[in-house]
Amino acid sequence: VYIGHNPFERKLVVPRPINFGIESILSSTLRETDYVNKHGIEIKSMNWNPFVLIGGKKHYYQRDFVWNLEQKQSLIDSIYNELDCGKIVVIKRDFSEVDNEVDPELCYFNEIVDGKQRLSTIFDFVNDVFPDSNGYYFGELSKVAQREFESKQCIGYAEFRGYVAPEDIIRQFLMINHTGVPQSPEHINYVKEILNTLTTDEEV
Numbered sequence: 001v002y003i004g005h006n007p008f009e010r011k012l013v014v015p016r017p018i019n020f021g022i023e024s025i026l027s028s029t030l031r032e033t034d035y036v037n038k039h040g041i042e043i044k045s046m047n048w049n050p051f052v053l054i055g056g057k058k059h060y061y062q063r064d065f066v067w068n069l070e071q072k073q074s075l076i077d078s079i080y081n082e083l084d085c086g087k088i089v090v091i092k093r094d095f096s097e098v099d100n101e102v103d104p105e106l107c108y109f110n111e112i113v114d115g116k117q118r119l120s121t122i123f124d125f126v127n128d129v130f131p132d133s134n135g136y137y138f139g140e141l142s143k144v145a146q147r148e149f150e151s152k153q154c155i156g157y158a159e160f161r162g163y164v165a166p167e168d169i170i171r172q173f174l175m176i177n178h179t180g181v182p183q184s185p186e187h188i189n190y191v192k193e194i195l196n197t198l199t200t201d202e203e204v
Contacts, residue, residue: 013164013165013168014172015113015160015172016160017157020157021153022126022151022155025088025122025157028157029046029090029110030119031045033045033109037099038100041102041107042104042107043109044108044109046110047110047111047112048120049062050062050111050112052169052194053166054166054197061169061173061194062116065116065120072125073130074133075118075122076132077132078154079122079152082152082154083154085154085155087114087115088112088114088119088155089113089114090111090113090115090158091110091111091159091160091164091169092161093108095109113169113172113173114173118155126149126150166198174191174192174195
């Protein structure tokens with residue numbers, strides 16, 4: 001039983017998948033909030049530009065918002081056609097943790113690990129920021145079509161809860177396949193270097 005190589009020896013920290021439709025994903029991650037924590041810092045819903053700390057220095061691992069209109073409309077078309085649209089992964093932070101936070105860059109209920117382009121695109125579409133490829137804004141769709149769109153489960157959703165080690169966050173980011181604008185080799189190498197630094201520090 002114990003002879004031979006075991007690729008499962010290292011216990012991977014993985015996010016918990018949840019069977020959410022689009023409306024539930026949006027309400028869970030991008031709900032409006034007017035909370036102010038005990039230090040007088042506004043608590044926002046989503047951290048779109050997360051980082052990991054190495055030696056007290058912040059290393060940001062997400063790209064900016066890079067999808068153009070055609071790519072955004074392509075995602076909406078994929079949802080209309082119930083195609084597999086990838087995954088959204090977030091870190092959920094407890095209220096007590098955020099209430100005690102003193103760094104405004106960490107004063108969020110959610111942190112995006114993967115799916116930044118997809119989540120922001122869907123949020124903008126349902127808020128009539130851009131039309132679909134047929135020229136229709138979400139608000140111009142019938143109520144039946146709006147409800148059907150919001151109920152679609154063609155986008156995977158998973159979340160981390162509680163403390164997640166920086167190296168596990170970066171590993172998750174690197175493991176997930178990316179759609180839309182591919183990650184550039186330079187950006188992937190940059191994120192790999194962050195992971196290498198984290199794991200090297202861990203071994204010292």
